[in-house]
Every structure is written in structure tokens, then in C-alpha cells.
Amino acid sequence: MFLDSLPFVTVLRNSVVDAGVRRSFSSSYPKKTNQKQEATLSFPRSGPIRKSLCVCLSPSAIPPVMTEGKKQPFDANEAPSLVKELKESFRTGRTRSYEWRVSQLKGIEKMVEEREKDISEALYKDLSKPEFEAFVSEIAAVKSSCEEALKELKQWMKPEKAKTSMTAYPSSAEIVSEPLGAVLVISTWNYPFLLSIDPVIGAIAAGNAVVLKPSEIAPVTSSLLSELFEEYLDSSAVRVVEGAVPETAALLEQKWDKIFYTGSPRVGRIVMTAAAKHLTPVVLELGGKCPVVVDSDVDLQVTARRIIAGKWQLNNGQACISVDYIIATKDFAPKLIDALRNGIEEFFGADPMESKYISRIKDRSNHILGCS
Known part of the structure; x- marks a missing residue:
């Protein structure tokens, strides 16, 4: 992506699955906050799965759900x-x-x-x-x-x-x-x-x-x-x-x-x-790509919570309006990552694999490739 070459921009990528959903959603935060509600979010289409964000932010760390069901064959x-x-x-x-x-x-x-x-x-x-x-x-x-x-x-x-x-x-x-x-x-x-x-x-x-x-x-x-x-x-x-x-x-x-x-x-x-x-x-x-553009002047905690709600609380990222990657200034990116880490623990606990409040990645084919 050409933005990676710019000196003042950092692109953070996490997982999303190509799908297609055209509805917005609402979600409640785990805790109320009186902080000002300022953040720059953009929700176009999602697209091919891709990953280069730290493992603690990756829903792909969660095992896929095992499904069952008897198919009725159609001739x-x-x-x-x-x-x-x-x-x-x-x-x-x-x-x-x-x-x-x-x-x-x-x-x-x-x-x-x-x-x-x-x-x-x-x-x-x-x-x-x-x-x-x-x-x-x-x-x-x-x-x-x-x-x-x-x-x-x-x-x-x-x-x-x-x-x-x-x-x-x-x-x-x-x-x-x-x-x-x-x-x-x-x-x-x-x-x-x-x-x-x-x-x-x-x-x-x-x-x-x-x-x-x-x-x-x-x-x-x-x-x-x-x-x-x-x-x-x-x-x-x-x-x-x-x-x-x-x-x-x-x-x-x-x-x-x-x-x-x-x-x-x-x-x-x-x-x-x-x-x-x-x-x-x-x-x-069809699918596409879905960025969030984060300015360094936003309320960090509110922004992190909104990103988490738009990513992991929405079918664990398997939605076309789910956050696919984040664009932020290089000096602000580490602060945002820390806020996301803390927010994910607040939403889903220290081990999201044990959480009852998050969907699971559908199967192995929809897991992120190349995770370290």
C-alpha cells in the first residue's frame, strides 16, 4: 500500500473476512464514560483478509467454531x-x-x-x-x-x-x-x-x-x-x-x-x-476495504472503544462494515495500540477465547495467514 512509504503515516492492519453486509450497527460499551466523543471513523466496504498487527489484537487467535447440520442434497x-x-x-x-x-x-x-x-x-x-x-x-x-x-x-x-x-x-x-x-x-x-x-x-x-x-x-x-x-x-x-x-x-x-x-x-x-x-x-x-483514520487530537479511550466495537463486537470482524485497517501518525500509533490492548481486555477479558461476548472465526480458511 502506498501509504506505507509516507514518513508521517503508520498503517495498522488486522483481520477481517471478505463478506457482505450493508447495515450499520449499534453497540453498548462495557463502561460509561463522560469523555468527549471525538474520533474519525470511516466505514466503507471490507475486503481480503490481511494481518500485521500484534497477536493480542487478532481475533484469529480464537479457535474456529465447530458447526453441525444435516445437508439436504438438491439434485x-x-x-x-x-x-x-x-x-x-x-x-x-x-x-x-x-x-x-x-x-x-x-x-x-x-x-x-x-x-x-x-x-x-x-x-x-x-x-x-x-x-x-x-x-x-x-x-x-x-x-x-x-x-x-x-x-x-x-x-x-x-x-x-x-x-x-x-x-x-x-x-x-x-x-x-x-x-x-x-x-x-x-x-x-x-x-x-x-x-x-x-x-x-x-x-x-x-x-x-x-x-x-x-x-x-x-x-x-x-x-x-x-x-x-x-x-x-x-x-x-x-x-x-x-x-x-x-x-x-x-x-x-x-x-x-x-x-x-x-x-x-x-x-x-x-x-x-x-x-x-x-x-x-x-x-x-461484494466486499472491499474498510479503514479507520485516526487523528492524533482525538480522545484516545473513546476512539479505541469505538474501533473495538466496530471490529470485534461485530461478528468478530466478519462483516463488510468491520474495521479492516487503521491509518494513524507514527508517533500516535503506539499509544493507540496500547489503548486497544487495554480496551480488548475490558470488553472480552484477559483471554478472549473464554469470552461469551464475541463470535468465533468461522473456519481455518478464514484465519489470517502468515501470523507469527
């Missing part, structure tokens, strides 16, 4: 018939009506309300995600999305008046939002509930039939989603397909009316290439 040869069934269901017009959309959104609301404990337990088994973090960052966010969709749905479905030119006088015009058809949602593992349900809510609210392909890297949540969708939603128009690369590849070979993918840029290119063959529009929510 890749059934992909064409699956898409055909959903498109036939869409052509009947059932998904277009306001009543159907509301019934499905209320089904998701009921699902989250009645099965909140099961969802929280699945997230713990997949990521050791603490119950409070699971609620705030995933379950509550899904509830909020459902409430918003139900509140705004009538307005979203109303035609929008459009101006016409003098040459079209005395005609009138309006813009009518039409459902696209059959939509494919491919979600990621770091927020396996939120990032699966949120795009599905959008697809249903728009009147589409939808297939969700959850991440196989979060198998317990994936299996639970398959069970919940079958129980609470209209299976003629809303489906879950479990599986890994072969199943995803089979789905991508089909002609969809839209694809929504959350994950890495590498796989995003594969998705876009597959979609281009059919001129299918795509939404790609």
Missing part, C-alpha cells in the same frame, strides 16, 4: 424443472396481488416471532454468535425490514404519474412497477439469517417468485431456513435450495429474471458471467 438435474415451476406459478398472477405479498410478509414476521429461539441457536452453532448480537444484528434487522415493507407496500405498488411532452397532448402517462418474475437469491455465511431473508423480503414485496440458496458454510442456519420456509411460506412460489458449488452452478445455468448475490468479488464475477448469458439483471453486494 442439480432438477434445477430446470424448479425454475419452470416457479415461473408457471408467477404466470398465474398469484404473486402479483397485494394480498399475497402481505400474507407472505406476515408469514416471515410470524416465523421470526415464533422461532426466534431456534434462529438464535442456529446462529450460535454456526458462528458461536452471542444471543444479544444475533438479535440486534440479524433477527431485529429482519423484523424491521418486514415492518417497513408492510407499511410501505401500498405506496410502492401505486402507479407514479409521469409528465408527457407537448407532442403527446392530450394524453396522460404513468409509471407502473411490474414484478420481474422468478428471482434467485444467493446469500452468504457471515450473517446467514439476515442476508438470506432481507433480499427475499424485497423480492416478495415486489411480487416475484423467489428461490433462496443459503450458504453451505452455515449449514445449521441453512437447514433451518429450509424448514421454516416450507412451514411458513407459500412453497409454490418461495423455495429454498440447499447445497454447495454444484447446486449453485446448476441454478446459475438457468434463466432467471433477476439474481441477487452477496459474497466475494471472485464469486461475484462468476455470477455476473452466468447472468450475462441470459441478459439477467444482477445485484452484487
Whole structure:
């Protein structure tokens, strides 16, 4: 990075996993403080994992969580018939009506309300995600999305008046939002509930039939989603397909009316290439880099706490808005490192591996390479 060569800048790097999350979060500090709240923070996208910060600040020191879950194999040869069934269901017009959309959104609301404990337990088994973090960052966010969709749905479905030119006088015009058809949602593992349900809510609210392909890297949540969708939603128009690369590849070979993918840029290119063959529009929510710029005039303790909250308290760094590296002046960097050390102990104890308040790095492939 070119900043390393500048005499007045020090770049501190710690671990983060390429993922995709688009929500901000709030977190409470372990202790109240009356100190002034000044710090320069920047939260763009996260990106490839990288590490050169001291080991005591590294969440990679925490062992990966062991996951369990029974996969339900999907026959890749059934992909064409699956898409055909959903498109036939869409052509009947059932998904277009306001009543159907509301019934499905209320089904998701009921699902989250009645099965909140099961969802929280699945997230713990997949990521050791603490119950409070699971609620705030995933379950509550899904509830909020459902409430918003139900509140705004009538307005979203109303035609929008459009101006016409003098040459079209005395005609009138309006813009009518039409459902696209059959939509494919491919979600990621770091927020396996939120990032699966949120795009599905959008697809249903728009009147589409939808297939969700959850991440196989979060198998317990994936299996639970398959069970919940079958129980609470209209299976003629809303489906879950479990599986890994072969199943995803089979789905991508089909002609969809839209694809929504959350994950890495590498796989995003594969998705876009597959979609281009059919001129299918795509939404790609990919990773990037996420710096924090720290000025030497900031309140050191408040800044350190905010960085810790934005890094380790947010799924242990496995989030696209998580802090990826720190830019600070060379003379200020040692003070900041000491403040981070003290803050991490305050948040998670002397041994974070024993803490109940921090998620675990998912698996060995997501650990930092080259740690000393």
C-alpha cells in the first residue's frame, strides 16, 4: 500500500473476512464514560483478509467454531424443472396481488416471532454468535425490514404519474412497477439469517417468485431456513435450495429474471458471467476495504472503544462494515495500540477465547495467514 512509504503515516492492519453486509450497527460499551466523543471513523466496504498487527489484537487467535447440520442434497438435474415451476406459478398472477405479498410478509414476521429461539441457536452453532448480537444484528434487522415493507407496500405498488411532452397532448402517462418474475437469491455465511431473508423480503414485496440458496458454510442456519420456509411460506412460489458449488452452478445455468448475490468479488464475477448469458439483471453486494483514520487530537479511550466495537463486537470482524485497517501518525500509533490492548481486555477479558461476548472465526480458511 502506498501509504506505507509516507514518513508521517503508520498503517495498522488486522483481520477481517471478505463478506457482505450493508447495515450499520449499534453497540453498548462495557463502561460509561463522560469523555468527549471525538474520533474519525470511516466505514466503507471490507475486503481480503490481511494481518500485521500484534497477536493480542487478532481475533484469529480464537479457535474456529465447530458447526453441525444435516445437508439436504438438491439434485442439480432438477434445477430446470424448479425454475419452470416457479415461473408457471408467477404466470398465474398469484404473486402479483397485494394480498399475497402481505400474507407472505406476515408469514416471515410470524416465523421470526415464533422461532426466534431456534434462529438464535442456529446462529450460535454456526458462528458461536452471542444471543444479544444475533438479535440486534440479524433477527431485529429482519423484523424491521418486514415492518417497513408492510407499511410501505401500498405506496410502492401505486402507479407514479409521469409528465408527457407537448407532442403527446392530450394524453396522460404513468409509471407502473411490474414484478420481474422468478428471482434467485444467493446469500452468504457471515450473517446467514439476515442476508438470506432481507433480499427475499424485497423480492416478495415486489411480487416475484423467489428461490433462496443459503450458504453451505452455515449449514445449521441453512437447514433451518429450509424448514421454516416450507412451514411458513407459500412453497409454490418461495423455495429454498440447499447445497454447495454444484447446486449453485446448476441454478446459475438457468434463466432467471433477476439474481441477487452477496459474497466475494471472485464469486461475484462468476455470477455476473452466468447472468450475462441470459441478459439477467444482477445485484452484487461484494466486499472491499474498510479503514479507520485516526487523528492524533482525538480522545484516545473513546476512539479505541469505538474501533473495538466496530471490529470485534461485530461478528468478530466478519462483516463488510468491520474495521479492516487503521491509518494513524507514527508517533500516535503506539499509544493507540496500547489503548486497544487495554480496551480488548475490558470488553472480552484477559483471554478472549473464554469470552461469551464475541463470535468465533468461522473456519481455518478464514484465519489470517502468515501470523507469527
